[in-house]
Amino acid sequence: MYALCGSGWGAVPVIAQPIQRVPKASDLLEWMRAVTERADREAFARLFEHFAPRLIAFFARAGLPRDAAEEVAQETMIAVWTKARLYNSAEAGVSTWIYTIARNARIDRLRREGRRSKLETEVAAEDDEGFDMSGEDSLLALERDERVRSAVNVLPIEQAEVVRMSFFAEKPHAEIARELGIPLGTVKSRLRLAMAKIRAAWEIEQ
Amino acid sequence: MTAHRHPADETLVAYAAGTLGAGPRLVVETHLGGCSCCRKHVRAFEAIGGALLESEAVEQSPSDLLSRTWARIEGLPKRPRAAAALSPEPYPGAPELLRHCTIGPWRFVQPGLRIAMVTPPGENEASAMLMRVSAGRRMPKHTHDGMEFTQVLSGVFYDASGRYRTGDYIEADDEVDHQPVADEEQDCICLAAIEGRLRLTSFVGRWAQTVLGF
Numbered sequence: 001m002y003a004l005c006g007s008g009w010g011a012v013p014v015i016a017q018p019i020q021r022v023p024k025a026s027d028l029l030e031w032m033r034a035v036t037e038r039a040d041r042e043a044f045a046r047l048f049e050h051f052a053p054r055l056i057a058f059f060a061r062a063g064l065p066r067d068a069a070e071e072v073a074q075e076t077m078i079a080v081w082t083k084a085r086l087y088n089s090a091e092a093g094v095s096t097w098i099y100t101i102a103r104n105a106r107i108d109r110l111r112r113e114g115r116r117s118k119l120e121t122e123v124a125a126e127d128d129e130g131f132d133m134s135g136e137d138s139l140l141a142l143e144r145d146e147r148v149r150s151a152v153n154v155l156p157i158e159q160a161e162v163v164r165m166s167f168f169a170e171k172p173h174a175e176i177a178r179e180l181g182i183p184l185g186t187v188k189s190r191l192r193l194a195m196a197k198i199r200a201a202w203e204i205e206q
Numbered sequence: 207m208t209a210h211r212h213p214a215d216e217t218l219v220a221y222a223a224g225t226l227g228a229g230p231r232l233v234v235e236t237h238l239g240g241c242s243c244c245r246k247h248v249r250a251f252e253a254i255g256g257a258l259l260e261s262e263a264v265e266q267s268p269s270d271l272l273s274r275t276w277a278r279i280e281g282l283p284k285r286p287r288a289a290a291a292l293s294p295e296p297y298p299g300a301p302e303l304l305r306h307c308t309i310g311p312w313r314f315v316q317p318g319l320r321i322a323m324v325t326p327p328g329e330n331e332a333s334a335m336l337m338r339v340s341a342g343r344r345m346p347k348h349t350h351d352g353m354e355f356t357q358v359l360s361g362v363f364y365d366a367s368g369r370y371r372t373g374d375y376i377e378a379d380d381e382v383d384h385q386p387v388a389d390e391e392q393d394c395i396c397l398a399a400i401e402g403r404l405r406l407t408s409f410v411g412r413w414a415q416t417v418l419g420f
Contacts, residue, residue, distance in 0.1 A: 041276075048275065053262075053265050054259055054262040054264060073267075074271065077275055081279055093256060096249075097256075099255035099259045100252055103222075104224070111228075111329065148254060149261075153261075163219075164258070167219075167225075187216075188216050191215060192215050195215040195216075195251065198251065199247060202249070
């Protein structure tokens with residue numbers, strides 16, 4: 001899976017396409033499938049075009065300086081390429097999977113500041129079989145992610161705030177409480193209310 | 207005081223968000239390894255991360271970023287690295303996750319209590335510890351500086367808040383003042399970590415302080 005196929009890098013368009021449209025979750029799945037099954041460079045370029053700018057913004061929001069954010073976004077996408085075969089479309093939508101890779105890349109970054117990256121050298125082993133992405137389960141996973149996204153979008157503002165701070169700030173809940181000027185118990189109860197909704201959205205099977 | 211057999215939602219969120227410290231992350235991961243219900247919750251919370259990533263405003267990124275990324279990919283070794291050797295089992299039947307950690311020798315702390323320091327994979331200092339409490343023995347009475355995260359790996363222990371069996375997870379805040387006791391039947395082995403950065407000396411020091419009373 002690791003072998004690079006196709007033409008040299010020159011063949012891959014580097015400049016963004018003139019017509020920008022936001023791909024649907026099913027497009028992302030199709031590109032991911034092409035990367036996993038055929039090491040398709042063009043599909044990877046499309047995933048890159050969609051995710052790299054979002055990853056940079058995401059890491060910057062989480063407190064990384066711009067150049068570090070760019071580098072960790074690159075590392076995330078490298079891991080997407082090298083670990084593609086570990087993606088199980090029945091478990092998570094593409095965005096969610098790439099989020100977990102990004103999260104780990106950031107942990108790795110914070111851990112090794114100054115040390116060499118391990119993340120990108122961990123290539124999925126030859127005998128990793130990969131998962132079947134054709135099934136209905138993949139669609140269920142996409143729908144599940146969609147429901148979570150809608151649930152996040154309709155959270156009351158004070159719950160959405162503690163959820164965002166939990167994801168973006170390298171802060172214990174006690175610090176979030178201090179920053180918002182509310183008791184720790186309130187941070188926890190808001191988070192629990194929010195998570196009960198997210199879990200409910202995630203668990204409903206159609 | 208709070209005590210749970212499963213991690214609290216806010217702990218699973220912190221895990222999903224990647225903001226738990228290395229030690230607590232290892233303890234939670236050990237719990238997840240044996241608890242499909244908590245794994246499911248974590249996946250739901252990771253989907254929040256996916257949604258937040260998707261909703262990020264698209265910023266202009268350098269036009270050569272993709273070609274630079276390809277260059278880095280081309281530069282990677284062509285073969286996957288051999289899997290790192292597993293460390294020896296710290297006790298028979300230890301979860302495989304622990305065997306990816308670096309585990310120090312079992313050290314005597316007091317009669318009936320031994321501890322071994324645990325360095326999670328990729329970390330360069332110990333941030334968790336294994337505790338082995340002999341059947342029927344008490345742990346020293348202690349309080350915590352921050353949240354304490356504990357997974358019961360083998361055996362049973364109980365304290366004022368209840369009985370904890372193999373696979374149970376307990377988190378206790380700094381107001382807890384408890385003295386867990388291992389069940390009479392067998393030794394109890396737990397993996398524990400506290401919030402924040404730990405150093406071997408402070409950890410052993412903390413125990414020595416409790417044990418020797420200075």
